[in-house]
Amino acid sequence: MPEVAPFTLHEQLKADTYTVTRLALCRVLLLNDSSVPWLILVPEVPGISEIHELSILDRTVLMEEISRASLALQELYAPDKLNIGALGNIVPQLHIHIIGRYKSDRAWPGPIWGTAPGKPYKPDDVVAVCARLRERLRQ
Amino acid sequence: MPEVAPFTLHEQLKADTYTVTRLALCRVLLLNDSSVPWLILVPEVPGISEIHELSILDRTVLMEEISRASLALQELYAPDKLNIGALGNIVPQLHIHIIGRYKSDRAWPGPIWGTAPGKPYKPDDVVAVCARLRERLRQ
Numbered sequence: 001m002p003e004v005a006p007f008t009l010h011e012q013l014k015a016d017t018y019t020v021t022r023l024a025l026c027r028v029l030l031l032n033d034s035s036v037p038w039l040i041l042v043p044e045v046p047g048i049s050e051i052h053e054l055s056i057l058d059r060t061v062l063m064e065e066i067s068r069a070s071l072a073l074q075e076l077y078a079p080d081k082l083n084i085g086a087l088g089n090i091v092p093q094l095h096i097h098i099i100g101r102y103k104s105d106r107a108w109p110g111p112i113w114g115t116a117p118g119k120p121y122k123p124d125d126v127v128a129v130c131a132r133l134r135e136r137l138r139q
Numbered sequence: 140m141p142e143v144a145p146f147t148l149h150e151q152l153k154a155d156t157y158t159v160t161r162l163a164l165c166r167v168l169l170l171n172d173s174s175v176p177w178l179i180l181v182p183e184v185p186g187i188s189e190i191h192e193l194s195i196l197d198r199t200v201l202m203e204e205i206s207r208a209s210l211a212l213q214e215l216y217a218p219d220k221l222n223i224g225a226l227g228n229i230v231p232q233l234h235i236h237i238i239g240r241y242k243s244d245r246a247w248p249g250p251i252w253g254t255a256p257g258k259p260y261k262p263d264d265v266v267a268v269c270a271r272l273r274e275r276l277r278q
Contacts, residue, residue: 050209050213051202051205051221052205052206052209052210052213056203059202060199060202063198063201063202064195064198066190066191067190067191070190070191071191074189074191081188081226081227081231082189083225083226084190084226085223085224085225085250086222086223087222087223087224088220088222089220089222089240089247090248092220101228108228109228110228110252111224111226111250111252111253113249113250114250
């Protein structure tokens with residue numbers, strides 16, 4: 001059997017986010033930008049860059065976790081629109097952005113990836129934000 | 140029973156694309172930009188703006204059609220990376236972009252949505268391009 005490297009989170013994702021929780025397939029991260037509700041789902045499968053490289057079972061679970069994260073943002077933040085994207089042009093480890101967009105946000109109606117970063121969370125606030133998201137994601 | 144409006148493709152999508160084929164859930168469109176291999180999947184369900192508004196069954200089918208479109212672009216165009224996104228900030232009808240990105244393309248490594256449009260297909264060429272994609276998508 002070939003040796004399979006264990007899953008480890010990409011350093012850039014580690015640097016830019018807080019961990020909210022782990023679901024059946026994905027680690028759920030919160031981007032450290034308090035101006036936009038922005039989750040990142042990372043399937044905990046090593047060596048994957050594209051959605052179609054996941055197994056069909058994992059893809060089905062991923063879709064349900066995307067939906068669950070979408071609903072959590074919708075209900076907690078009431079954005080005008082959700083933006084969901086798997087880009088990976090800079091960080092190749094497969095990760096899916098779930099972003100609550102507002103007509104008043106810094107990039108509307110354009111894509112928000114790559115625009116100037118917003119305001120980092122205050123350390124005291126982010127604990128409560130993550131707890132609220134975690135509770136909603138586990139429902 | 141309330142009357143349900145039938146599915147009709149949004150005028151903007153109609154104006155910007157060619158129809159490649161119809162899969163079980165989605166109409167598959169080709170963006171009229173010959174500089175980037177760019178498919179758009181539109182679930183033929185009326186009145187939907189967000190992925191989580193689809194039924195769980197339709198979501199599972201959508202995920203498989205996203206994968207199938209991804210594989211078709213990968214095999215026919217060998218891009219450096221796929222970008223998959225559901226934005227809808229401008230066109231609210233749910234549609235999912237599957238885009239083959241290259242390190243040499245006009246927006247790399249940034250997102251390509253909203254950047255200056257590329258070169259329209261020549262009418263003679265696009266028939267062959269759509270036929271090739273259709274054949275690959277039906278496999």
